[in-house]
Amino acid sequence: MIRLHHVCKVFESGPMRLPALSDISFSVEKGEFVVLSGASGAGKTTLLRLLYADEQATEGEIEVAGFDVRALRRSDVPRLRRSLGIVFQDAKLLSGRTVFENIAFVLRVLGTPRREITPKAFQALKAVGLSSKAQAYPAQLSQGEAQRAALARAIVKSPALLLADEPTGNLDEAMAGEILDLIKDIGSRGTTVLLATHQARLATQLKRRTLKLGGGVLLKDEG
Amino acid sequence: MLSFIVSEALVDLRRAGRVGVSAILLITLSLTALGGFWLLSLNLGRAVSQWRDRVRVVVFLREEPTGGALADLTRRVEGLPGVQRVRYVSKSQALQSLRQSLGAQAGVLEQLPRNPLPASIEVTPEEDATTPQATRELTARLSALPEVEDVQGGAEWVEGLARWQRLFEIVGLGVGAVLALAAILTVTTATTLVLHVRRAETEIMRLVGASEAVVRLPQLLQGMVQGLLGAVVALALLETAYAVAAPRLEPLLNLTLGLARAVFLSLPQILLLIAGGAVLGALGGLLARGRATA
Numbered sequence: 001m002i003r004l005h006h007v008c009k010v011f012e013s014g015p016m017r018l019p020a021l022s023d024i025s026f027s028v029e030k031g032e033f034v035v036l037s038g039a040s041g042a043g044k045t046t047l048l049r050l051l052y053a054d055e056q057a058t059e060g061e062i063e064v065a066g067f068d069v070r071a072l073r074r075s076d077v078p079r080l081r082r083s084l085g086i087v088f089q090d091a092k093l094l095s096g097r098t099v100f101e102n103i104a105f106v107l108r109v110l111g112t113p114r115r116e117i118t119p120k121a122f123q124a125l126k127a128v129g130l131s132s133k134a135q136a137y138p139a140q141l142s143q144g145e146a147q148r149a150a151l152a153r154a155i156v157k158s159p160a161l162l163l164a165d166e167p168t169g170n171l172d173e174a175m176a177g178e179i180l181d182l183i184k185d186i187g188s189r190g191t192t193v194l195l196a197t198h199q200a201r202l203a204t205q206l207k208r209r210t211l212k213l214g215g216g217v218l219l220k221d222e223g
Numbered sequence: 224m225l226s227f228i229v230s231e232a233l234v235d236l237r238r239a240g241r242v243g244v245s246a247i248l249l250i251t252l253s254l255t256a257l258g259g260f261w262l263l264s265l266n267l268g269r270a271v272s273q274w275r276d277r278v279r280v281v282v283f284l285r286e287e288p289t290g291g292a293l294a295d296l297t298r299r300v301e302g303l304p305g306v307q308r309v310r311y312v313s314k315s316q317a318l319q320s321l322r323q324s325l326g327a328q329a330g331v332l333e334q335l336p337r338n339p340l341p342a343s344i345e346v347t348p349e350e351d352a353t354t355p356q357a358t359r360e361l362t363a364r365l366s367a368l369p370e371v372e373d374v375q376g377g378a379e380w381v382e383g384l385a386r387w388q389r390l391f392e393i394v395g396l397g398v399g400a401v402l403a404l405a406a407i408l409t410v411t412t413a414t415t416l417v418l419h420v421r422r423a424e425t426e427i428m429r430l431v432g433a434s435e436a437v438v439r440l441p442q443l444l445q446g447m448v449q450g451l452l453g454a455v456v457a458l459a460l461l462e463t464a465y466a467v468a469a470p471r472l473e474p475l476l477n478l479t480l481g482l483a484r485a486v487f488l489s490l491p492q493i494l495l496l497i498a499g500g501a502v503l504g505a506l507g508g509l510l511a512r513g514r515a516t517a
Contacts, residue, residue, distance in 0.1 A: 052430070075435065082432030094423055105424075109433040111224040157431065 001161055001192040002028035002051065007060030009046055009216075020046045021216045024060070028194060030160075033187040035223075036196040037203040038213035044196040047213070048165050051194070052084055053077045065160050082110065085154030085162040085191070089169035091146040093138040099125065099149045100134040103156050110157060124156035125149075128182055144175035151182055155191070162186060164195040168202065180206065228437065231424075232444035238420050239413040243449060246409040250453025250503055251460070253402030258461045258496055260395020262488065267388040270480040278353045280346040280376040282365050287314050287342040296370055300344055305352030305361050310345045314338050341372060403503055406453070410446045410507020418442065418511060443508045450504020454497040462487065 009021040021043045028034050036044050049055040051064050053072055062069040065083040072080060093102050103121040112120065125131045128148040138146055147167055154162060164183060168176035180202070187193040197203055203210050212220040236243055288296055293311060300309050312320070317340040322329040348361060362374045418425070428438050469485045476482040488496065 078429075078432040078434050080432070081430060084432075086430055092423070092427065094427065105427065106431045108224075108227040109428050109431060109437060111227075111437075114226075153431075 001030045001032070001065060002026075002194065003061070003063040005061040007050065007062055008058045009043075009050060009055065010058045019216055021050075021057075024218050026211055026218060026221055028192060030192055031187075031190050033184065033193045033206075033208045034195070035203045035206055035208050035210040036194060036213065037200060037210050038196075038198065038219075040198050042198075042213040043216040044198070044213055045165055046216075048086075048163050048194070048196055051163060052086060053080055082157065083160045085157070085159035087147070087150050087154050087162070087164040087167045089166035091138070091143075091150035093141075093146055093149055093153075095138050098135050098137055099130060099141070099152075102138070102149060103153050106153055106156055120156055121152075124152040127155065127186075128152045142175075143170050144178060147171065147175075147179050148182065151179070151186070155186055159191060161192045161194070164193065166197055167195070168197065168199070176202065224437070228440045228444060231441035232448060235414075235417045235421065235441055235445040236448055238417050239445070239449075242409070242413040242416055246406065246413045246449050246504075246507065247453045247456070249402065249406035249409045250450055250500055251456040253399055253406045253503070254454050254457035254496055254500055255460050256402055257395055257399030257499070258457055258488065259464070260391050260398065261492070261496075262461065262465065262485075264388050264391040264395060265488070265492075266476070266482060266485050267391060267480075269486065270476075270482050271385045271388055273481060275350075275353045278348055278358065278376070280348065280358060280361055280365065280374060282344040282346060282368075282371055283341045283373040283375070284343060284370050285341075285372045286370070288370065292370075296368070297344070299368065300346060300365070303361065303364050305348050305357055306346055307349040307352075308347040310347075312343045312345060314340055314342050317341070317343065406503050407507045407510065410449055410504050411510040413449065414442050414446055414508050414511030417445065442511060443505055446504035446506070446508025446511070447501045448504065449507070450500040450502065451497065452500075453504070454500025457500070458493060458496060 004027075005025050007021060007024040008019070011018040011020055024047065036047065038044050046055065050057050050062055050069070053069050057070055060070075064080060067076075067080045067083075069080065093099075094105065097105060100121055103124055104117050107117045107120055122131065122134070125134055128151050130145060130148045130152060133141060133145055133149070136145075138149070141149065147170075151167070162183070167183065168179050171179060176199075183193060183195060184206075195206075207223070209223040210220070211218060212222075239246070282300070284296075297309055297311060300306060315338065318332065318338050321340065322332055325332070346361070346365065348358060352358070352361060358376070362376075365371055365374045425438060465485070465487050469487075473482075473484055476485055
């Protein structure tokens with residue numbers, strides 16, 4: 001599902017060269033649940049952005065869901081992203097729309113037939129236990145509920161790969177546990193998951209394969 | 224998908240608020256100015272073409288020709304370049320015509336000892352020979368004929384009218400272009416404002432894999448809707464102004480230009496004006512996208 005081969009990323013700003021990732025190579029098989037751990041600034045977010053083509057790698061090969069990401073033309077990026085679900089630390093919900101409308105928005109954007117939108121949106125909300133909040137606006141949700149809504153939005157299009165960038169970063173321990181259970185549940189249904197976290201304890205707690213990044217280098221691949 | 228794009232465009236239009244309304248007003252102003260000058264030019268153009276059709280050169284003869292001489296003269300005049308048709312008017316026909324024109328006052332003609340009117344040949348120039356230059360050349364050729372006493376007529380004043388028509392066209396296009404530019408910039412501002420407000424939506428659309436067309440079309444459509452609304456309001460204003468002014472101006476137009484009635488824009492012209500509005504709006508939307516992504 002994911003294959004990186006000697007990937008490097010250097011940010012350039014005028015004469016300045018800031019290496020963010022150096023010689024990263026690993027593979028993630030279909031259906032696997034992998035944790036990407038490391039302190040803040042280790043390069044986790046940059047790595048995820050390379051995977052969904054929000055940044056271009058400086059060197060190396062990247063293959064995601066069958067797409068050769070480095071060879072993708074700008075106009076083909078949407079095709080890659082349609083096979084991905086992405087969740088961030090900040091839920092990024094649209095404040096002027098209800099939870100249901102936030103989920104339905106994705107389906108409408110992707111041209112899902114109108115009759116399929118409502119059942120699919122409610123199915124996703126049910127999967128994250130948020131059916132009762134369908135008509136609530138983001139401002140009326142707790143942080144945990146907002147992150148559940150973001151998860152529902154990510155899975156509503158049945159992605160092959162879920163990329164989660166610090167999804168529990170803003171949550172207390174109890175809420176973080178709930179979100180992790182949901183992500184594990186999504187993974188157990190066959191979706192490949194790559195979850196980035198700076199919380200070392202959380203990575204240990206999950207008891208999954210863990211890729212540890214530090215200073216832009218892959219330090220460990222264990223589990 | 225289409226309903227999504229349309230509904231997003233309408234939501235964006237609402238978000239544009241006062242700037243959006245200003246953009247619509249400016250498009251209205253620009254198209255009203257353009258349409259107003261177009262109407263003036265259109266009606267002047269009709270007068271010009273009507274008068275061009277009526278351009279005649281009258282050749283007054285020294286003496287009334289006899290049968291053979293008349294046939295010979297007619298043949299020679301018809302053979303001159305730029306002549307489409309000739310009609311001989313005898314002395315008695317000229318008097319008859321004057322009598323009809325005088326109507327009740329025709330009695331004064333009975334006081335005349337003899338018919339003072341000369342025989343003449345009325346020459347209709349060919350369509351492309353109704354310019355002042357061509358009629359001047361024709362007049363010179365006709366004057367050179369030995370039977371000819373005097374030649375009158377020409378197209379100078381029709382060309383004066385045509386110059387006014389062209390002036391209206393140029394002024395209309397100039398004023399319309401300046402206002403259109405202002406309208407495009409206002410639509411650009413309105414759309415940029417909306418793009419700023421909807422950047423969260425745009426980010427989500429891109430992240431979930433929306434195609435660029437789906438991301439961009441609402442902005443384009445928003446601009447087009449502003450343009451269409453502006454065009455419709457402009458047409459309503461023009462139609463109202465025409466309905467109010469035309470009946471009052473027609474007697475004057477008839478007297479001065481010989482136009483029995485002033486016409487409004489035709490259906491294709493109306494559609495062109497509406498399309499112009501849509502293009503103005505769409506340009507504004509496109510420029511805003513460029514500005515926002517620059």
